[in-house]
Amino acid sequence: MPDQDTLPTPAEVTGGRPLPEAVGRHRATIDAVLARRDRRLLVVAGPCSVHDPEAALDYARRLADAAERYADDLVVVLRAYLEKPRTVAGWTGLLPDPTLDGKGDIATGIRRGRSFLLDAAATGLPLAYEFVDPVLAHYVADLVSWGAVGARTVASQPHRHLASWLPMPIGMKNCVSGRLDTAVQAIQAAGLPHTFPGVAADGRLTTLHSAGNPAAHLVLRGGVAPNYDAASVAAALSALRAAGLPPRVVVDAAHGNSGKDHNRQPAVIADLAAQIAGGANAVAGVMIESYLSDGNQPLAGEPRPELSVTDPCLGWRRTVPLLEQLALATRRRG
Numbered sequence: 133m134p135d136q137d138t139l140p141t142p143a144e145v146t147g148g149r150p151l152p153e154a155v156g157r158h159r160a161t162i163d164a165v166l167a168r169r170d171r172r173l174l175v176v177a178g179p180c181s182v183h184d185p186e187a188a189l190d191y192a193r194r195l196a197d198a199a200e201r202y203a204d205d206l207v208v209v210l211r212a213y214l215e216k217p218r219t220v221a222g223w224t225g226l227l228p229d230p231t232l233d234g235k236g237d238i239a240t241g242i243r244r245g246r247s248f249l250l251d252a253a254a255t256g257l258p259l260a261y262e263f264v265d266p267v268l269a270h271y272v273a274d275l276v277s278w279g280a281v282g283a284r285t286v287a288s289q290p291h292r293h294l295a296s297w298l299p300m301p302i303g304m305k306n307c308v309s310g311r312l313d314t315a316v317q318a319i320q321a322a323g324l325p326h327t328f329p330g331v332a333a334d335g336r337l338t339t340l341h342s343a344g345n346p347a348a349h350l351v352l353r354g355g356v357a358p359n360y361d362a363a364s365v366a367a368a369l370s371a372l373r374a375a376g377l378p379p380r381v382v383v384d385a386a387h388g389n390s391g392k393d394h395n396r397q398p399a400v401i402a403d404l405a406a407q408i409a410g411g412a413n414a415v416a417g418v419m420i421e422s423y424l425s426d427g428n429q430p431l432a433g434e435p436r437p438e439l440s441v442t443d444p445c446l447g448w449r450r451t452v453p454l455l456e457q458l459a460l461a462t463r464r465r466g
């Protein structure tokens with residue numbers, strides 16, 4: 133008999149409900165936007181973390197409605213982040229800790245998290261996901277259309293190998309200090325074939341052979357200083373060109389670019405919208421940390437469903453005008 137800490141196999145959890153047929157289409161669309169074959173702007177928006185699946189679905193449905201309204205200019209993707217990398221310690225997300233209290237019931241987290249991802253995908257939105265733990269990737273990757281390797285793991289060989297194997301565009305974030313070279317090297321590494329250990333569908337450890345991911349790209353998330361302004365974007369494009377990589381970036385309005393202050397995200401988006409309207413074609417996408425209510429809350433006791441328990445997010449009412457602004461800027465860019 134498996135004890136309660138034994139995890140289900142990937143096949144046991146991925147076999148339950150049919151895969152949304154749209155995932156392949158979403159990945160191809162996002163790839164075309166990043167390669168600038170599609171003139172639209174990628175907008176990755178959503179909560180810093182999902183702690184209450186019902187409330188996050190409420191958010192997803194609102195975002196799906198808005199995505200439809202702006203579909204001529206924006207390709208909107210839901211941040212469906214179920215794992216959190218921590219600087220030192222803290223809640224690590226719904227997948228590894230679904231009861232939000234450090235008990236770490238990962239088996240329940242995998243089932244609950246996957247069920248959330250399937251419900252979120254049913255809204256019609258493509259899903260974004262940060263791959264924090266390479267083992268857990270095998271339980272969710274089939275539902276993800278845009279992946280991220282975060283600022284705290286971008287130097288890690290297992291993450292680069294995983295990115296080289298994953299079948300969706302992967303954003304490599306500049307590291308926490310703001311240095312770009314680690315992320316540029318991560319894009320180069322992910323573009324190559326690798327052989328590394330992973331988890332097979334039947335749960336056995338296996339040797340994986342990757343072909344290399346041609347759609348890995350840079351995400352500017354700021355560091356000790358922001359890097360969303362036109363001069364920083366130009367410097368990033370030069371670094372990409374010097375490394376022989378396509379000059380295209382996604383810019384994160386949160387994290388180091390807003391000093392983790394959600395109130396600063398609108399100013400970052402305004403600056404990016406001005407760059408885009410002015411013709412900055414290499415800005416292929418933006419990222420916004422947005423949720424139902426403005427701000428965040430400490431994780432103690434029973435958390436409010438509509439308020440982030442990790443980084444502060446911009447509330448829904450303040451998010452909609454930003455989508456409008458980005459759609460308009462993209463239309464002007466032509």
Ligand SMILES: O=C[C@H](O)[C@H](O)COP(=O)(O)O
Pocket residue numbers: 180216217218219220221222387442443
């Ligand atoms: O995006 C979320 C956080 O910035 C990230 O998980 C790190 O958080 P921490 O510095 O509070 O640990």
Ligand SMILES: C=C(OP(=O)(O)O)C(=O)O
Pocket residue numbers: 180213217262281282283284305353387
């Ligand atoms: C942790 C995140 O970002 P970063 O890696 O840029 O800190 C995130 O997007 O949730």
